[in-house]
Every structure is written in structure tokens, then in C-alpha cells.
Amino acid sequence: xxxxxxxxxxxxxxxxxxxxxxxxxxxxxxxxxxxxxxxxxxxxxxxxxxxxxxxxxxxxxxxxxxxxxxxxxxxxxxxxxxxxxxxxxxxxxxxxxxxxxxxxxxxxxxxxxxxxxxxxxxxxxxxxxxxxxxxxxxxxxxxxxxxxxxxxxxxxxxxxxxxxxxxxxxxxxxxxxxxxxxxxxxxxxxxxxxxxxxxxxxxxxxxxxxxxxxxxxxxxxxxxxxxxxxxxxxxxxxxxxxxxxxxxxxxxxxxxxxxxxxxxxxxxxxxxxxxxxxxxxxxxxxxxxxxxxxxxxxxxxxxxxxxxxxxxxxxxxxxxxxxxxxxxxxxxxxxxxxxxxxxxxxxxxxxxxxxxxxxxxxxxxxxxxxxxxxxxxxxxxxxxxxxxxxxxxxxxxxxxxxxxxxxxxxxxxxxxxx
Amino acid sequence: xxxxxxxxxxxxxxxxxxxxxxxxxxxxxxxxxxxxxxxxxxxxxxxxxxxxxxxxxxxxxxxxxxxxxxxxxxxxxxxxxxxxxxxxxxxxxxxxxxxxxxxxxxxxxxxxxxxxxxxxxxxxxxxxxxxxxxxxxxxxxxxxxxxxxxxxxxxxxxxxxxxxxxxxxxxxxxxxxxxxxxxxxxxxxxxxxxxxxxxxxxxxxxxxxxxxxxxxxxxxxxxxxxxxxxxxxxxxxxxxxxxxxxxxxxxxxxxxxxxxxxxxxxxxxxxxxxxxxxxxxxxxxxxxxxxxxxxxxxxxxxxxxxxxxxxxxxxxxxxxxxxxxxxxxxxxxxxxxxxxxxxxxxxxxxxxxxxxxxxxxxxxxxxxxxxxxxxxxxxxxxxxxxxxxxxxxxxxxxxxxxxxxxxxxxxxxxxxxxxxxxxxxxxxxxxxxxxxxxxxxxxxxxxxxxxxxxxxxxxxxxxxxxxxxxxxxxxxx
Numbered sequence: 001x002x003x004x005x006x007x008x009x010x011x012x013x014x015x016x017x018x019x020x021x022x023x024x025x026x027x028x029x030x031x032x033x034x035x036x037x038x039x040x041x042x043x044x045x046x047x048x049x050x051x052x053x054x055x056x057x058x059x060x061x062x063x064x065x066x067x068x069x070x071x072x073x074x075x076x077x078x079x080x081x082x083x084x085x086x087x088x089x090x091x092x093x094x095x096x097x098x099x100x101x102x103x104x105x106x107x108x109x110x111x112x113x114x115x116x117x118x119x120x121x122x123x124x125x126x127x128x129x130x131x132x133x134x135x136x137x138x139x140x141x142x143x144x145x146x147x148x149x150x151x152x153x154x155x156x157x158x159x160x161x162x163x164x165x166x167x168x169x170x171x172x173x174x175x176x177x178x179x180x181x182x183x184x185x186x187x188x189x190x191x192x193x194x195x196x197x198x199x200x201x202x203x204x205x206x207x208x209x210x211x212x213x214x215x216x217x218x219x220x221x222x223x224x225x226x227x228x229x230x231x232x233x234x235x236x237x238x239x240x241x242x243x244x245x246x247x248x249x250x251x252x253x254x255x256x257x258x259x260x261x262x263x264x265x266x267x268x269x270x271x272x273x274x275x276x277x278x279x280x281x282x283x284x285x286x287x288x289x290x291x292x293x294x295x296x297x298x299x300x301x302x303x304x305x306x307x308x309x310x311x312x313x314x315x316x317x318x319x320x321x322x323x324x325x326x327x328x329x330x331x332x333x334x335x336x337x338x339x340x341x342x343x344x345x346x347x348x349x350x351x352x353x354x355x356x357x358x359x360x361x362x363x364x365x366x367x368x369x370x371x372x373x374x375x376x377x378x379x380x381x382x383x384x385x386x387x388x389x390x391x392x393x394x395x396x397x398x399x400x401x402x403x404x405x406x407x408x409x410x411x412x413x414x415x416x417x418x
Numbered sequence: 419x420x421x422x423x424x425x426x427x428x429x430x431x432x433x434x435x436x437x438x439x440x441x442x443x444x445x446x447x448x449x450x451x452x453x454x455x456x457x458x459x460x461x462x463x464x465x466x467x468x469x470x471x472x473x474x475x476x477x478x479x480x481x482x483x484x485x486x487x488x489x490x491x492x493x494x495x496x497x498x499x500x501x502x503x504x505x506x507x508x509x510x511x512x513x514x515x516x517x518x519x520x521x522x523x524x525x526x527x528x529x530x531x532x533x534x535x536x537x538x539x540x541x542x543x544x545x546x547x548x549x550x551x552x553x554x555x556x557x558x559x560x561x562x563x564x565x566x567x568x569x570x571x572x573x574x575x576x577x578x579x580x581x582x583x584x585x586x587x588x589x590x591x592x593x594x595x596x597x598x599x600x601x602x603x604x605x606x607x608x609x610x611x612x613x614x615x616x617x618x619x620x621x622x623x624x625x626x627x628x629x630x631x632x633x634x635x636x637x638x639x640x641x642x643x644x645x646x647x648x649x650x651x652x653x654x655x656x657x658x659x660x661x662x663x664x665x666x667x668x669x670x671x672x673x674x675x676x677x678x679x680x681x682x683x684x685x686x687x688x689x690x691x692x693x694x695x696x697x698x699x700x701x702x703x704x705x706x707x708x709x710x711x712x713x714x715x716x717x718x719x720x721x722x723x724x725x726x727x728x729x730x731x732x733x734x735x736x737x738x739x740x741x742x743x744x745x746x747x748x749x750x751x752x753x754x755x756x757x758x759x760x761x762x763x764x765x766x767x768x769x770x771x772x773x774x775x776x777x778x779x780x781x782x783x784x785x786x787x788x789x790x791x792x793x794x795x796x797x798x799x800x801x802x803x804x805x806x807x808x809x810x811x812x813x814x815x816x817x818x819x820x821x822x823x824x825x826x827x828x829x830x831x832x833x834x835x836x837x838x839x840x841x842x843x844x845x846x847x848x849x850x851x852x853x854x855x856x857x858x859x860x861x862x863x864x865x866x867x868x869x870x871x872x873x874x875x876x877x878x879x880x881x882x883x884x885x886x887x888x889x890x891x892x893x894x895x
Contacts, residue, residue, distance in 0.1 A: 035820065085817035088811075100826070104805045122857035124646075124724035129698045131566040132726065134882035134889050138859050145863060151878055176894055215700060221886035237700075261821070268691035 004079075005029040005321050007095045007109040009086050009262065012041020013303050014113035014294020016069040016309040019320045021314025022113075027321050031079045031107060033086050033097050039073065040066035041117055042140070043303065045147045048168055050195070054304035065303060081105070087115075089266040093289055111289045111317040114263055114277065115310065118295035120165070121255040128160075130217030133224070139165040139253040146176060149376050158226050159183040160214045162190040162197070164301070164390075166253025171200035173251075180204075181245050184212040184228055186235055189364050191255075191390050193239025193301060214250065223248050225348075256299045263292070273341040274298045281347045281355045282316025282325065283309065291317045298343045298358065301392045303359075326350035329407035336414040343386065347397075349407055355414060356394045361387045369416045370395060374409050383418055420600055421584070422778065423445040424612035426591050428455040430567055430760055431752050432618035433574035434767035440581035440790065442770035442780040447610060448575065449603070451590035451816060453884020454844045455575045455837065456568035458620040459755070461847070462644070462696065462728025464671060464684060465567050466658055467760040468679075469506060469559035471526025471534060478738045480529045483758040487553055493764050494565060497573035498792035500676035500778055506562040506658035507542055509713055510555045518662045519557045526559070533560040548654050548714050562658060566676050567760050568847045573790045579836035581786045586610070587840070588884065591619070594629040596746065601630075614748045614778060616770060621693045621731045623753040632745040635753055638732040639693040642684025643702035645710075647721040648855050649678045659713050666678075670709035672717060677850065682710040682717060689729060696727045722854050730756035738762070740769055747777065793848070799822040806850060818868070819861040821854020826868060833872045840873070842866060843883040866890070 005027050008015045011034030019030050021334050038044060043051070046062030053059055054067070073080070084099040093112055097105045135154060142153040143165065155178050161165045162185040170180045181376040183201060188211050190197055203206050209228070216227040216236050225246040229237040258276040260268075269278045269286045276297040293313035294306045319325040328350030334343040343358045344413040357372075365387045372379040372395055379401055387393055395413060405411070423439060425432045428450035436448045450457070467490050494501035510516045526534045531688055535558045542556040543549060579585050589607035594615070603610045619626045624637040647654075652674060661669030672682050685702045689695050703725055710717045730853045733739060733754030744750040750773055752766065759766075774780070796804065796814060808815035809829075814827035832848035839845045842852065845865050852858030852865065852879035866889055870877040881887040 035817070052429075067519060081815065085820060087817075087823065096813045098808065098817065100808070100815040103808040103812070103815050104801065113552060119856050120859050122723070122855075122859050124722060124857050127645075127703055127725055129700045129703060129725075131697050132883075134887040137862070141859055141862055145890050146894055149863065149867075149877065150894050152892055152894055153890050155891065173663065216697075218697075220694075221881075221883075222888055 001094070002105070002107045004031045005110045005315055006031070006109050006113065007107055007319060007418065008032045008113040008115055009089070009095070010034060010041065010115035010117055010255070010296070011039040011070065011080065011082065012117050012294065013043055013066065013306050014111065014117065014296070016073055017307045017310035018113045018291070018293055018314035018317065019078055020069065020072055020076070021311040024319040025315055025318030026097070027318045028077065031081065033074030033084050033095070033133070034070055034080065034082045035085045039070050039080065039082065040095065045144050046168070047147050048172070051303050054302065055307050060167055080276050084363065086262060089262050089290070091267060091287070110321045110366045111291065112311055113317055114285070114292040114296050114353065115261060115294050116259040116296045117257040120252070120300055121257055123252055126252070126254060128214055128217060130220050131223070133219035133222055135219070135248050136217060136250045137252070139169040139251045142249070142251050143172065144167055146172060152176060152178065154178060156181060156247040157249045157251060158214070158228070158245055158247045159251045159253060161252055161254035162192050162208060163253040163255065163261050164192040164196050166251060167196040167200040169251055169253070169391065170206050170280060171204060174204050180206050181247055182207050182228070183215060184209045186213045186231060187211070189388060193390055213237065217250060223250060226250055228341045256295065258296045258299065260296060263296070269294055271345055274343060276343070278345045279343065280330070281344050281351050282319070283313035283344065284316055284320070289320055298341070301390065305392060326352070331402065331405050331407070331409045331411060333357055333411045335359050338365060338415045339413045342413055347411070349402065351399070353377060353403060354399050355397045355402065357397060358392055358394045359413060360392055361389055361415070364388050365415055367418050369418045371416050372397070373412045374405055375412065379411065419445070420611040420613065421445045422612070423614045423616060423774070424449055424603060424610060424616055425616045427458070427618040427620055428571070428575060428585065428619050429458050429460040429618060430456065430571045430763045431755055431766050433571040433578065434763050435616055435618060435752070435770050436578035436583045437788070438573040438767045438771045439774070440578040440583045441782055441786045443783055444778065444780065446567070446578070446583045447612065447747070448578060448585045449589045449591060449610065450585070450587050450604065450894055451606070453587055453840050453881070455569035456847065457883070459730050459759070460567050460571050462726050463567060463642070463730065463760060464530030464673065464681065464757070465564055465675060466671070466673060467501070467563035467565050468761045469526060469562040470529050470531045470533070471522045471557070471559060472663060473529065473758065475525055475528040478740060479758065479762070482738065482762035482765040482769060484530050486762035487563070489764035490563065490565060490761065492825060494570065496788050497577060497790040499566060499570045499573050501563055501565045502676055503561070503563040504657055504674060505558065505560045506660060507545060508557040508660040508662060509542065509549060509553045510662060511552050511712070512554065515662045516555050519555060522557050524766045531559065531561060533797055534558070535773060537632055537638060546655060546657055546659060549659060550713060550715055564676050565760070572848060575837045576835055577790050579789060581783070585837040591629070596630060603750070614750070614774065616750045616752060618752040619705045620755070621729050623731065627743060627753070629750055630743065630746050632743045632749070633749070635735070635739055637753065638734070639695070639729045640732045640756070641687045641688040641689045641695060641727050641729050643698050643725065644681060645703065645706055645719070645722050645725045647680040648723050651680045651718070651721040654680050654714055654716060661709070661713060665736070670706060670713070672710050672714050678696055680721070682706055684728070694729065696729060698725050698727045702727070724857060732756050735852040738766070739799070740766060742773065750774065758858065767786065782813060794828050796825045796828060806895055819851035819854065819862050821856050822850040824849050829865060829868050830872060833869060841881045841883050842869065842889065845869065
């Protein structure tokens with residue numbers, strides 16, 4: 001069986017950043033396994049710009065952002081297998097994968113980085129009544145058809161869900177000559193970035209209908225139309241508000257699910273809110289030597305933050321392989337009052353640096369205080385003008401604060417009235 | 419060419435009849451209006467092999483159900499079709515319903531169902547730990563099972579085609595003229611001549627019969643809506659869990675599928691919006707969930723991966739109609755095949771063969787097969803089997819559908835099989851690619867690519883299920 005210091009599962013932005021960071025930290029025996037034909041992950045089909053503003057200080061397209069990392073990887077002797085699917089990660093870090101050139105691969109790894117990304121929530125999970133016609137697809141699938149394969153997925157489009165991919169695709173389809181008739185959002189606010197609502201919808205005069213959903217699809221072979229309706233406070237359709245919109249395509253942008261089948265089958269604990277593994281400040285899962293980063297851990301809003309997070313995981317994996325990762329007791333973290341979750345879910349008391357706690361809120365908040373506490377003791381308090389579910393937030397925790405906290409302590413991040 | 423027999427409709431009955439007839443020295447055409455087999459009632463039903471205690475004693479339904487259920491393990495074994503003898507329970511929630519259970523028990527005994535047992539609530543809970551605490555007793559039927567109805571149909575068609583049956587898809591029968599001694603069927607695939615016709619057109623059997631002047635029956639299309647839950651909910655039920663039947667059907671059931679998912683449904687609603695309406699409705703879907711929760715309170719829509727509806731062909735007579743038409747000596751109707759039609763299908767095929775034998779000489783071919791080799795199922799293989807397989811053909815090393823672990827090799831096999839897949843849904847039914855929790859989000863476009871390559875057409879010519887069900891349009895500029 002092949003042996004390897006570090007196996008990285010997934011060659012998207014997360015996997016690449018983790019691999020490069022571990023390499024920089026002195027781990028040279030690294031293997032990246034990627035199921036697509038190229039490195040780059042979902043960035044390859046994201047041909048719009050807006051990537052890299054934070055990390056590179058310039059505006060790049062998805063493939064350009066990915067290329068920065070791909071080029072770095074090719075400068076190293078990191079081993080890469082593309083078109084290769086990982087089937088299993090065993091409890092003792094044996095990774096089983098297969099492809100059509102090596103056949104079945106088994107690699108015993110000292111450490112593993114899980115960087116499988118996320119997938120889109122499909123139609124079935126929504127229970128929209130109606131037909132079985134073609135023309136109902138996730139926004140990401142449509143994006144692949146138009147940007148990578150070069151085919152029009154439809155001409156008259158309704159988009160359900162105002163997540164970022166849905167917003168981006170509204171603009172993309174319009175630029176390709178399709179008519180985007182509406183973007184419907186079940187919630188009273190958009191799930192996407194404000195800049196995308198402005199640049200992708202408002203600039204093109206595409207209506208965003210909030211508190212509105214698709215209640216039925218129509219058509220025998222190809223989709224012919226959808227019925228939309230407004231929803232009440234309990235998100236139930238309001239009788240009498242139904243409206244029929246003729247269209248040949250319904251694109252769904254209704255949420256992303258971290259792709260954790262491998263983690264689950266491997267017996268790694270997941271957080272029921274993020275649907276990603278429970279990790280410590282170095283993004284090490286509850287299994288020693290297995291790390292997770294990027295959208296497999298939590299769905300990010302910006303790839304720049306994926307890169308940052310993955311570098312933390314890469315550094316952690318390098319420390320682990322070198323035997324330098326210290327373990328003490330754990331402090332756990334917890335979100336309250338509209339803070340839906342915290343990543344990392346726990347912090348090693350023996351850690352050696354400051355920690356950022358990432359989270360998302362469950363609804364729109366204006367003019368509130370973001371308070372971090374341990375028991376009754378307030379660690380920090382900061383005024384926030386606005387927080388929305390579409391954008392990731394973080395609060396920093398100083399190393400000396402962590403060191404001063406009691407073992408088994410709980411850090412709570414909460415929202416209070418300003 | 420004039421066929422001895424034309425079978426109209428490649429559902430489970432048409433395909434199994436074709437398989438039976440393919441053993442004999444006659445020429446047979448299997449005509450299907452859709453782009454694939456199993457596209458009507460067969461593709462969307464409860465997939466249950468019923469014990470046989472529901473149908474009224476003495477009816478054809480009762481007789482063929484019990485016989486078909488007994489035959490099912492054998493023919494599934496011969497063709498490597500997934501079948502599991504999981505047994506079933508009918509739950510009673512009141513003493514009143516226990517009376518119904520008693521009636522079903524007596525009827526089952528009269529119908530010749532073996533192993534039936536009336537059990538109390540505690541024993542029912544032992545068999546199925548997740549059922550409601552309100553269950554007071556149940557009928558336990560160890561002989562019932564579950565099967566994959568479309569795979570059964572696909573396999574039967576493959577066997578038939580291997581033995582020389584001509585499968586003609588996109589072939590909707592529009593008219594039939596009797597030339598005295600033989601028929602000409604006017605179809606969307608051109609004129610077809612046949613001496614005998616077997617009318618197995620599902621919800622359209624009455625229309626096909628009328629084409630020869632037989633208006634002795636009318637098919638009522640009855641819709642049933644279902645939810646399919648993710649495999650992670652598979653623990654909810656091991657047996658098929660029924661409720662006491664009412665006048666519209668067998669109530670809502672909760673059952674495992676042969677693939678390990680949980681299926682809940684159906685509703686039963688006479689269809690008013692066209693015979694083929696398989697639209698789901700908000701009311702129907704919420705009814706399914708409410709009623710399923712009555713049996714198993716833990717049923718939860720968070721686990722739903724898809725919902726669908728199917729239509730079944732109901733006759734006012736409440737029984738199957740399988741007989742020579744009174745209008746013709748060369749025309750057999752196979753009509754009203756609603757539940758337990760799937761269970762009965764193997765027996766229906768034999769019954770139709772025997773009918774035909776009355777008029778047409780059936781002599782066995784020198785060479786034929788009733789078996790189908792098991793398709794490659796990478797997901798069920800051991801490590802060494804996988805290694806050997808990929809070595810033999812590297813296409814089995816390329817995984818296309820990650821949720822169900824389906825390889826490119828399996829998809830290619832499905833396309834090139836006899837009567838193989840021509841569209842995305844056809845690949846899905848044959849291989850399970852796209853049937854997992856992401857519902858084709860990742861592999862859908864790859865399947866389109868493989869279909870286009872293997873069939874030698876452009877990607878935008880590939881459909882979801884034939885007709886105008888295009889997936890993508892013209893090239894971008």
C-alpha cells in the first residue's frame with residue numbers, strides 16, 4: 001500500500017490552499033485527489049468576477065483565482081490525481097479511491113484534509129408539486145451547461161432562491177440572451193450578497209420577489225410554466241396570490257449542503273447546523289489527523305475566506321504530521337440569540353495563537369451588539385450596524401483570553417440590543 | 419414483415435408477455451409509445467409483491483396475485499432483478515379495524531396465502547419498532563415482498579429482445595385496421611402488420627380496444643402520489659407497513675425499497691386532468707405525509723429526496739380483464755391491471771400465453787434464454803472484484819454518480835444493452851445514476867455527455883425521457 005504524509009481530498013480552492021500551506025510548512029509528500037478532470041473545483045465554472053478582493057486585493061474571475069493556486073501547485077512536487085473519486089476514508093486514515101488509469105488506489109496517510117466542497121439542494125428536497133418535465137435544474141448545473149459546455153439551458157427562466165449562484169445565473173442568462181422573468185425568494189430577505197443583488201438583478205431590471213415561492217410546475221415534456229405565490233409569516237403560500245408565469249426553465253438556488261458522505265461513512269462527528277464536521281481551531285475533526293476546510297466544513301460566502309480557513313487546516317495538518325500539534329483540554333463554542341453556529345466548535349486549550357470564530361446569523365439584524373461571553377464574563381462586545389444570513393461574520397479571540405479560560409469552558413457568541 | 423404477434427405497451431405486463439412468447443417459434447413485436455420501457459404505471463407505483471389477501475376470493479385478481487407472487491422470486495432470480503421477501507404488516511388502530519384484519523385474514527386463507535398470522539400490538543411493535551403506539555394489532559404476511567418494477571420490465575425486455583423480439587420505441591398506435599386474417603397498426607413509427615394483437619396499453623387499453631370496435635370497458639385513470647426518502651431513513655421500516663384498506667385502495671403504506679430507500683404513499687384520486695397526468699399536488703403530497711405519520715410517526719420530510727405520482731388503470735368491474743376481445747378472434751385485452759398488477763404480472767404473462775396457445779401454435783425454439791446476466795454493480799463489489807473489473811475495462815474505474823457510486827462503464831453498458839437507454843431517465847432507471855440524494859445535480863450533465871458520445875449525437879439532442887423533454891438548447895454564441 002502506498003504511504004503518504006498528507007492526502008488532500010478535493011482539488012478546489014480549499015484543497016489547494018491546504019496542500020500549499022502544508023507544503024510551505026515542510027510537508028513535501030502530499031497527494032491531492034480530485035474527482036473532476038482539472039484542479040480548481042467549482043471556480044472553473046464561475047467565470048464572473050468578484051473573487052480575490054480580500055485575499056489578493058484585486059478582482060479576479062473564478063478560473064483566474066483558481067489559476068493562482070494551480071500555478072503554485074505545479075511549482076511544487078505535490079502529487080495530483082484528477083478524475084479520481086475517493087470511495088472511502090477508513091478509521092486509520094487509509095484512503096481508497098479509483099480512476100480509469102490507476103484503477104483502485106489505497107493510500108495510508110499520516111494526515112488527511114477533507115476538502116470536498118458542497119452540493120446544491122435539489123428539487124426533491126423542496127417538495128414542489130407538479131410535473132416531471134425537463135427544464136428544472138439547479139443553478140449550478142445550468143451554470144456548467146452555459147459556461148463550460150457552451151449550451152443554452154433555457155430561454156425563459158424563473159429562478160427560485162436568491163442564493164449567490166441564483167443571482168449570478170440571473171445575470172449570466174440575461175447576458176446570453178435569455179429572459180429572466182423573476183427571482184423568487186421564500187424568505188423576506190435575500191440569501192445572497194448585497195453586491196450580487198445590485199450587480200446581477202437591479203442593474204438588469206430583473207425583479208426580486210421576496211416572500212414568494214414556486215407552488216407548482218407545469219408542462220408535459222419540457223417545462224411550460226410555473227405557478228408562484230406569496231407566502232405568509234409561516235412561509236405557507238397565501239391562497240389567492242397565485243400567479244402563472246410561462247417559462248421553459250426553473251433554476252433552483254435554494255441552499256448548499258456540505259458534501260460529507262465520506263466524513264459520515266468514516267464515522268466523523270458532524271455539526272447538525274453546519275452539516276460539516278465538528279473541528280478545533282486548526283480545523284482538526286474529532287478524529288486526530290483528519291482535518292476539514294472550505295465548504296465541506298461550512299458554506300462560505302467568499303472564496304477568499306475559504307482560502308484563509310484552508311491555510312489554517314494545512315498548517316494544522318503539517319503540525320500534526322511533524323508531531324508538533326499540542327493537545328490540552330477543550331473549550332467549546334456556542335451561538336445564541338440568532339447566531340446559528342460557530343466554527344470552530346471547540347478550541348484546544350494548548351493552542352498557540354489567536355482564533356477567529358466564524359458564524360452566520362439566522363435573520364437580518366440591524367443596530368445590535370455582538371457579545372462574546374464565557375459564563376457571565378463578557379470577553380468582547382462590538383456594535384454591528386447590520387448582519388444578514390447571506391454573509392459570514394467572525395469575531396477574534398485573543399490567545400491570552402483562551403489561556404485564561406477554564407478547561408471545559410464555553411464561549412458563547414450572542415446578539416443583544418444595542 | 420408481418421409479425422405473428424404485436425404487443426401494444428411495454429410496461430411490466432407487455433414486457434413479461436414478450437419474454438414468455440420469445441421462447442417460441444413466432445415473430446413478436448413489442449410496441450411502446452414512449453422512448454423507453456416501463457414509462458407508464460410500471461415506473462411509479464408502490465413496488466410491492468403483495469401476499470394476496472386483498473383481492474376478493476374467486477376473482478382473477480386474487481388468483482393471479484397469489485400465483486404471481488409465488489413466481490416472482492424465481493423470475494427475479496433468473497433475470498437478476500432485485501427482489502426481497504421482506505414480509506408485510508397491515509396495522510389496525512382500533513377494534514373496528516381489527517374486524518377488517520380478521521376479514522383480510524379469512525380472505526387470504528381462502529385465496530391460498532400461506533403463513534398469515536393475526537398478531538397483537540406488542541408483537542407488531544417487535545416486528546416494526548418504529549410504528550405508532552396506537553397500533554392495537556396487525557395482520558402479518560410473511561410471503562409478501564418488494565421488487566424493482568422498472569428493472570423487472572427492463573430485464574424482461576432485454577431477454578425478449580435477445581430471443582428475437584423486436585422492440586419498437588416511440589411507436590404510438592393511432593389506428594388499427596383488420597384486413598381479415600391480419601391487422602395493420604397505424605403507428606407514429608409507421609404501419610406495422612400483425613396477425614394477433616395483445617393490448618397491454620395500461621391506462622390506454624380502452625382506447626386501443628376501441629380501434630377494433632371493442633368498447634366493452636372503460637379505464638379510469640387513478641392517480642397516486644408518493645414521497646421517496648433518503649437511505650439514511652431506511653431504518654424506519656423493514657417490512658412493508660400497510661394500513662387497513664378502504665374503498666379507494668390499500669391506504670398509505672410505508673415500505674423499504676429494494677435499494678434501501680423508504681417509500682411512502684400513495685394517495686388515490688381519480689384523474690380528471692388527462693389520463694397521463696402524473697403531476698403531484700400540494701394537497702396530495704401533504705396527505706401522503708400525514709397518513710404515513712399515522713403508521714410511523716418518525717416519517718419526516720427532511721429526508722425526502724423526491725416526490726412523484728403514478729397512474730393506475732382501474733375498471734368499474736374491480737377485476738383484471740384478461741381475455742379475447744368479443745369483437746375479434748385475434749385480439750387479447752390485458753386491461754385494468756392495477757394493484758396487485760405488479761405482483762400478478764408473472765402469472766398474467768403465463769395466462770396470456772395460454773390464451774394465445776388456444777389459437778396459435780407455440781413450439782419452443784431450439785435456442786432461447788429466460789435468464790439475464792447480472793449487470794455490473796460496482797457499488798456492491800468487493801475490493802478485489804473492483805480491481806479485476808477496472809483492469810478488464812478502465813471505464814469501470816471512472817465514477818460518474820457519486821451519491822450512488824455508479825461508474826461510466828455501467829452507464830455505457832446500459833446504453834448498449836438490448837433495448838438500451840436512450841435518455842437520461844433511462845440511464846437512471848438502469849443504473850441508478852442520478853437517483854441519490856443530489857438527484858443528478860452533479861452527474862446529470864456527465865450522463866448527457868456520455869449518452870451523446872455513445873449514441874453519436876450532439877449533447878443538445880439528448881432528452882430527459884424522449885419527446886420534447888430537451889435538457890439543453892442551442893450552442894451559446
